[in-house]
Amino acid sequence: MNSNNQNMETAIHTHSDMHRDDTASKLGMWLFIFTEILLFGGLFIVYSVYRYMNPVAFHLAHEELSITMGLINTIILLISSATVAMSITAIQKGDKRLSLYMVGATILLALVFLINKYFEWGSKFEHGMYPGSDLMDMLSNGDMLFFSLYFFMTGLHGVHIIVGMVLLAVSWFKIKKDAVRSDKYALLENSGLYWHLVDLIWIFLFPLFYLIH
C-alpha cells in the first residue's frame, strides 16, 4: 500500500462522502469474502461430521443426484467467471460496449444456472422429496441428513447467486451511465470478486454432493 498516495488522497478529500479510496473498498470486499467463506465453512464442517457418521447412507443417497445437471451448472459458472473477468479487463481498457456485453452475459449465465437448479429441485419435489415432506420423514437418518444438507447448502448458494446477480445488475447500470468507467471501476471489480466467490463455493459443493463416492 502506497502511503504517499494515501496521504494525498486523505489530504484532498473534504468530507467523507466525497472521498474515494479504491484500495479500501477492495480490502473491504476481501474481508467480507472471508466471512462468506467461513459461513459456508461451518456447513462444510457439518457435512463432514455427518458424512463421517453415516458413510454408507451418504454414498447411496448421492447416487440419486444427477451428475449431468451438476456438471452443466459447473460449466455454466466457470464460463461466467471468465465473462465477468473479461468485463473488468474491458472496462479497464475503456471498452464500454464490450464490458456491458460481458456483464450481461454473466447475468444471463447466472439465470440459466438458476433455471437449471429450478428443474433439478423441481424433479425432487415431484417425487415428494422436499424438507418436511412425508417422504423425507420416512427416510433413514443418514439419507435424511444428506438431502437436508443438499437442499440447505445448494439453497443458500442459490441465494448468493441472486445477490451476485443484483450486484452485477447494479454494475451494469452504472457502466451504462458512465458511473463505472476506465478510471473508476471498483464497484465492478468488487462485484466480480463476489461472483468468483459464488463460483468457488459451487466448486466445492459439486464434488461433495454429486461426485464423491
Place this chain on the structure above:
Amino acid sequence: MENNHLPNYLEYRGKRTGLLGWLTTTDHKRIGLLYFYSMMTFFLTGAVLGILMRLELIAPGRQLVDAQTYNAFFTLHGLAMIFLFVIPGVGAVFGNFMLPIMLGAKDVAFPKVNLLSWYLYVLGAIIVLTSQFMGDGPPDTGWTFYAPYSLKTQTNVVAAVFGAFVLGFSSILTGLNFITTMHRMRAPGMGWKRMPMFAWTLYATGWIQLLATPIVGITLLMLAAERLLGIGFFDPAIGGDPILFQHLFWTYSHPAVYIMILPAMGVISEIIPTFSRKPLFGYTALIVSSMAIAFVGYFVWGHHMFTSGMSEGARWVFSFLSFIVAIPSAIKVFNWTATLYKGAINLQTPFWWAMAFIFVFMIGGFSGLVVGSLATDIHVHDTYFVVAHFHYIVFGGTGFAFFAAMHYWWPKIYGRMYNTKIANIGLLIFFTGFNMLYFPMFILGLMGMPRRYYDYLPQFQDGNVISTIGSWIMISGLIIIITNLIRAKKQTGKIVDNPWNGPTLEWSIQSPPTLENFEELPVVTHGPYEFK
C-alpha cells in the same frame, strides 16, 4: 460558546436537521452516539430484568413470577446483555467515536456502511424484542439456544434466533469497517506502532468479528431451518447431533467473549497512562498479547462443554489451551500495574474506574481458572459459580470499562465536565453493590445451587438475600452515576478540551470535536504515550 470554538458536530446543520439529521448521518461521532443511546436503553432493560430476577430469588418459592416467566426473564436478560450491550459495546460506541480521531482521520473508511450497521443493530434488536410479544410466548431457552430443547419448545425461538443473526451481520460490518480504517486512514506519520492501544484492541477485535461471527450466523440459520422446515440438523430423533450444535455455538461464542473484553482492555490501556503520566508499559507486549488472545481464543471453546460428552483427550486439550489463553490476559494486568509503578498518579474518576476494573477482572479471571479445570468444573458447572464468574468478567470487565470510557471521554464527547465528586460516590456505591450482588453467588455455586431456576432449597437463602440487597445498592449507584452524567451534559459544566492532559490525538482537538475532527490533518511524529 467560546469564540475560538468552531461549530461542533452536535451543532452542525447539514442538509437535514433535527432527528432526521441524526438518522441519516454518516458522521462516525453521531453514529457512535446513536449506538450509545440505543445501547443504554437495552442495557437498562436488561438491568431491570436482572433486578426482577433477584427480587424473585429473595426467598425460596414463588415471590413475583412463575417458573415460565422467570425462564423468559433470564433468556431476554441474557440476549439483551450479550447481543445488544457487551458484544457491540465499547467498540460500537467509543470505537466509532474515537478510533478515527485517534488515527488522525476524518471518518471511518466506509461511513455509509457504518450507518447501515447501526440500522442492522436496531433491526436485530427490534426482532429480538418482538419475539417477546408475538407467536407463542417469549423464548425460554436461555441465550444459548441449546438443541434439542430449542427445537422442541413451543415458544417463539425463531424470531429471537433471527434477530441474533441480523445482529451478527451488524457486528461483522463494524469489524470490517474498523480494520479497513486502520489499514487505510492513518494520518501521515501514524505508523502501526504509533497507534494507541485502544485502536490495536479494536483491530484484534475486528478480526474476531469477521472470522467467528459467520459460524454462529450459519448455526442459527440451521436452527431456524430445522424449526421451520423440519430439516434434521440437531435433533437426535432424526439423525442430528445436539452436541454438534454446542460445538458450533461455542466456536463463535467463546471468541465472542474476546470481542467483548478486548476493546475494554483497550480503554483501560488508555486511561492508565493518562493518569499515571507515564507511557504504557510494554506497549509491544500488549499488542502481541491482544493478537494472541484473538488467535488462541479460537481453540478453547470446548471448555463450555466439559460435561456435555467429549472424549478424555479433547477435554484435556481444551482445558490446557484455556490455561494458555489466560496468560496474555494476565500479561495485560501486569503491564497496567507496571505502568502505575513510579507514575505521577492523578486520582480522578476514570482512574478509579480503571482500578475497579482491574479488581473485579482479576476475581473473574481467577474464577475462570476454576471453571477451566476439568475436575473442579464438573463440580461447579451450571451452578451459580458460573453465573458469578461471567458477571465478574463480562459485567465487571466490559461493563466497568464501558463506564470508565464514559467518564474518560464524556468531556470530549459533550464538551462538559461532570461533577467528579458525585461520580466518585456513585462509583463507590456501585462497586460495593456489585460485589455484594455477585460474590455470594460464588459461594452459593460451590454449595451446589443450580443456575436458571426460579426457586431454591432453603439452605441457600442467606446468600440469596445478601445478593438481592446488593442488587439494590448497585442499582442506586447506577442511578447516581447516570443522572450525574446527564446533568453534566444538559447543564453548565465548564467547557474543556483536555481536562486530563491526555496524550493521544483526540485530546489535541476541541471539545466537542468539529464535524471534520481536524481542520488540518495532523502529522504524527511520535508514539501515542509521550508526556512532557
